[in-house]
Amino acid sequence: MFELTATPIDPADRARRLASPEAGAAVIFEGRVRNHHLGQPVTHLEYEAFDALAQAEGEAIITETEQLYTGTQVHCVHRTGTLRIGEVAIWIGVASAHRAAGFAACRHVIEEIKRRLPVWKKEHHPDGAAEWVNCTTETATNPTLTAYHTRQASLPEVGAAGQAKLAAARVLVVGVGGLGCPAALYLTGAGIGHLTLVDGGHVELSNLHRQLLFTLAEVGAPKVLAAAARLRLQHPAIEIKMHQGDLTATNARALVAGHDVVLDCTDNFTSRFILHDACQALGLPLISAAVHRFEGTLDVFQHGTGGCLHCLWAGRTATELEPQENCAGGPVFGPAVGVLGVMQAAETLKILLGLAGTAAQQTRLVNLLDGSTLTIERLARPDCPICRRLDQLPAPATAQNSELKNLWITAAQLTALGPTTKIVFLLEPGEMAPSGGRNNFQAIPAHDLAALREFVVTGPVALTCRHGLRSAALARLLRAEGLSDIYALKSL
Amino acid sequence: MADTPLQLQIRFFAVLREQAGCATLKLTTAARNPAELYAELQKSYALTFPANLLRVAINERYGDMQTSLSTGDHVVFIPPVAGG
Known part of the structure; x- marks a missing residue:
């Protein structure tokens, strides 16, 4: 009432x-x-x-x-x-x-x-x-929050500029369980400005030993709702979006689009492959972790760097790989998901701050029983059909069907479309805006879909970016949403 | 040369570690590649996990089950892990 x-x-x-x-x-x-x-x-x-x-x-x-x-x-x-x-x-x-x-x-x-x-x-x-x-x-502008990040921003690798990057960042966490809880908590504490949580599940009593965002009071509650409430207490300025439902092949690209980094905190290979493919198609880094009892694996996937999930499993399907025991019922050592989830948060922050190094070419294995960690080099397989297919996507010459032909446009063709056209350059986190040399040129953060949609209202828009992959994928996605005045810029 | 036994360091991960009862072991073997090695380990450690669902890393780099092994190689067998 x-x-x-x-x-x-x-x-x-x-x-x-x-x-x-x-x-x-x-x-x-x-x-x-x-x-x-x-x-x-x-x-x-x-x-x-x-x-x-x-x-x-x-x-x-x-x-x-x-x-x-x-x-x-x-x-x-x-x-x-x-x-x-x-x-x-x-x-x-x-x-x-x-x-x-x-x-x-x-x-x-x-x-x-x-x-x-x-x-x-x-x-x-x-x-x-x-x-x-x-x-x-x-609440959000409470001046008592100014000291919140002092100890983090005083790291030379972070600084005020790094802190501002984190505040502007948009991070997607898929799965709010044993991995997602610690990952989201540390991202929130670090000052990530915008967090999206995806999970269709409800809090169960048997979750509580490892999913420490939840207490007895939240048992039975939708996980995304309970997690968002807890995270907002941690950092009142954070903006949290929730998707109370599962990730599916149908909604994956739309959920992933508009973020800078994606965390795979799921507990099954079916979701992992769907999420991985959506991130590869949109050119977004994916930080994937999985745990078996006392041990865990961590992979950072970044299109064009190192092997992809398909390279790793060389043609095996999700169904074949699904282990007999999974998170829903299997035994789990709480600190194992805790450590791996926090490692996912660390990799996310490193990508946003430009500190990621060679993480995107490696698998890390962690064993909490004997305390060992092992880093394995994960190279792209020359015969991987998925990597190769994705590589070919942005090349206009290979466009076979009318959808693709229609998608690519040169700057001259765009100008011929009318007086109010725009070329929009999508910036990745930390990337400087290039000088456009044209008065209809504009650079915006790649996650700013709202700004993009507004541009399209005023006239035809051609997207471009550093490699041409992310912009083409986004143009295709927005086309699928029904925006017909959006194009991918063909470089001359 | 081809018949010289290889001295290898093996590491098991996740469900394989549990089945083998140990995380690491040193072995002298006639096996020439990870496929032969795993077949031998399956017998001596009663490992039931199917070889075709395994990934193998040799000297901290992913390889495949047919990669030739050399003495001193560090071989890690990694089954799929999905929990979260």
């Missing part, structure tokens, strides 16, 4: 209404008006809400919270109008069978309200001055 009210909140009356015979716990949070903000004295507040929108968003938050914390019943009342110091601005009550879910749900509601509810507060100061504060941006 969510309510906006202009009249004073009576906490005793609200608490009585929360009573329920099934509830062994009632957890109540009161947000009150305080007499200072960011060192400035405050005399009173005015709250203003965008009523219809705030009501809908408030209800969505309650529904999501009750889904996240099974068996909770959530009541929330938010004030509008003028409030004096000490008055209750927001009242949240959660009735639940047990305390763990109650406390967690109550915390979740206030965090999401602060983050999402379209409410503005006007702070009145003793000198008569007043200013509006948007409650939803207050």
Whole structure:
């Protein structure tokens, strides 16, 4: 239940209404008006809400919270109008069978309200001055966060510039289990700005010994929802997108597009091959890990560098390779997935910071029983049909069907299409924009699909990039989405 | 020359390590390539994992089951691993 009210909140009356015979716990949070903000004295507040929108968003938050914390019943009342110091601005009550879910749900509601509810507060100061504060941006721009990355940014290999790269980065984590939990947690701590989580599963009790983003309170909850809530507590400025569902051959390319680095934290070869092929086609680095009991493997796949997953398995299919025991039921040593997941986070940060070295040509084997690690050189097989096929993709001369012929365009042909054409150069992380020499030339980060879509609205767009592979693949993907005015630039 | 036994260092990974009961071993063998070597190990260590689903690394580089081995080579047998 969510309510906006202009009249004073009576906490005793609200608490009585929360009573329920099934509830062994009632957890109540009161947000009150305080007499200072960011060192400035405050005399009173005015709250203003965008009523219809705030009501809908408030209800969505309650529904999501009750889904996240099974068996909770959530009541929330938010004030509008003028409030004096000490008055209750927001009242949240959660009735639940047990305390763990109650406390967690109550915390979740206030965090999401602060983050999402379209409410503005006007702070009145003793000198008569007043200013509006948007409650939803207050958290992310909290000045107490400035020291958050000091110890990391003081590494000469990172610095302020590296930290800015991490904040701009978009990272996809597929699978929020034993590998995905530690990987996402360390990426969040490092200050990755945008994280996408993909997982169709729900938290189970047997996950908890190794999937440390989750506690007893989240058992039964969708994993992506529970993980996002926990990660936001770790770093309030992070932007998290969720895909509550499995990765499939149909959705893989669309999920992968728009990211800078992809983490394979899946637990089966079918998903691994699908994800690998989507990343290779779009030219994105994939950091893949897998664990068997006390041991694990780590591979960094980067198109054009080292062998691909098909080189590695030389024609074996996912079905043939699927081990008898898998993560769903097999025995797992918790620290093994922990170590491998954290190694995936480390490789991700290294790629974004330009520190990856030769990682993309290697498999690393880790054995936690005897403490050994082994690095194996993973070269491309000259007879690999997949590597060769992908290499041929961007070459216009090999285009056989009409879709491909139609996709490639020269700068002159593009200009002939109309007065408002654009050549867009896709930048990889850390890459400097080349000088275009034309006034319709523009360079944008490769992950900025929103900007691309806007360009296409104003006229035909030809994509290009350093190798021509990523831009061609993206053009093909956007064509498949129905954008017909997008082309891949044929170099002269 | 071709009949000289080879002295090799072997490392097993994951399910193979469990079946063999050890991670590393040193061996003197008449096997000339990883396929022959694995067939011999299958007998002496009762390894049930099928050879056609294995990857092999020789001296820290992936090779294939027909690559010729030399004395002193370090051979790692790696079965598919998928858990996460």
